[in-house]
Amino acid sequence: MSEYTYPILFGLAVGTLTRVYMLRTDYRQYPTYLHGKIIHVALGFIAAGLGTVAIPSIMEEQFTAVTFLTLAASQFREVRNMERNTLTELDSYELVSRGKTYIEGIAIAFESRNYLVIFTSLLCTLGYLLFNILGGLAAAIIAVIISKLLMTGGRLKDIVDVEYVEPRFDGAGLYVDNIYIMNIGLPERQEEVLRYGMGFILKPKNFNARSTIANLGQRQAILHDVSTALGVYRDSGTPALVPLAKRDLDDGRVGVFVLPQEKDIDKALKIIGAVPTLENAIRMPSERQTNGKGS
Amino acid sequence: MVLEKYILAVITTNPSKVPSGAAVFHCEDKKEMEIIAANLEAILDGIAHALTEELYVIVKH
Structure with a gap:
């Protein structure tokens, strides 16, 4: 076990939990069932992994390793496509359709939430490595509050x-x-x-x-x-x-x-x-x- | 080409007002006109619009 094991596990756990927290089934009723949720929790886990290893790699002076965050960008753009395609397909069977603008808004939210997870994990690992587990926890709380603020739009x-x-x-x-x-x-x-x-x-x-x-x-x-x-x-x-x-x-x-x-x-x-x-x-x-x- | 709106049928009690180019249903009175319009609405999956008291059209939206 290296000195980074616990910080990485911590960042991974907090990131995944943030994704679960943001994946509430609300009045929009999507995703409702376990399979839909598993996809997003799994992707959230991957996002948390990407975010959490960025700090240790910088500390080890492996700067090129950070470039694989670009991989995350293309990966999560796919999430947006997936959501858009699914919802567009389903929309024709709704009695009152959602409309393309609403669907696009939901799809964007799904993509951006993964980036919020990356950001949360990154902050947590940074807090843990710079201070201690309490520093990590404080960073987690701040990151979750910021995520929540960024997540809620206007009414x-x-x-x-x-x-x-x-x-x-x-x-x-x-x-x-x-x-x-x-x-x-x-x-x-x-x-x-x-x-x-x-x-x-x-x-x-x-x-x-x-x-x-x-x-x-x-x-x-x-x-x-x-x-x-x-x-x-x-x-x-x-x-x-x-x-x-x-x-x-x-x-x-x-x-x-x-x-x-x-x-x-x-x-x-x-x-x-x-x-x-x-x-x-x-x-x-x-x-x-x-x-x-x-x- | 996909037509967004199209007149599927015309129902009227006044034959002199009837346009050409659509299926036309002549009716004796307003009551008959309403019954036919209601049935055609359900069958054709269109909306019965009243243009005047004596002229209804079924339009696909």
Whole structure:
């Protein structure tokens, strides 16, 4: 056993545990089953191994050994591809699809979490080698907190005000507030829509938010999350019963129309507020020099 | 070529308003029109849209 054995084992353990911690089954319900989890824990173990041996190799002046971290980059890019392919394949069988932007966001998260594991293991081993096991533990705690901060993104309630509005019909046109959603011709279908449908108005808090919620992927993510959490009154062969989100061109508000199985307004408001703002949908026109800051 | 939206059928109570180029169903009254539209909606997996009181179209989305 060399002097590095324990630091390396320690880094490996902490890194793998961090991956397990980040692999919670949440409302996104993915991955749900053991096989899906094993893949990610195994990859997390590999990532932890890569991160943890970097410090001992530098200490032994084996600088070239660090270059194999580049191997990690290509390895984990594959993870992103794998997640993207799987979720895209499955998306066509969802009653309310996730949408490509949401899938890309999930795939990116899976890739970046492996890098967070590398970073955690690297810090732990460094802490252990520079000080002692307590130093390693302190580094582990700091790294896990940083990972947690980096992992959680923004929520929709930070950028929009959500308000419940009863959907209504004007002739055959379905409206949420003054926003036209779709044309439903059959009276019995209209009754169903009014019985089960719920309307929400998302009012952007500033100009940046206006562009972000205009993104079609972001809107699909809202519909998917609400439908996952509250159920959806829909089946194949009933294309008229479809949750939709449309935009008011004048002021950038978005009208969301959903058909939940459970019609609970408070719950629905909370769920919409907790929808993640997808990093691929975020736009910041105010960051441009020609535009002023804020709205 | 993949067509994103396509009129699959037209259901009407007013034969003079009927376009050519689509399957047309002539009906006696509004009630019959609604029944046929509801059935066609289910069969064709499209949505019945009301253009006017006497003209429905089934559209594939």
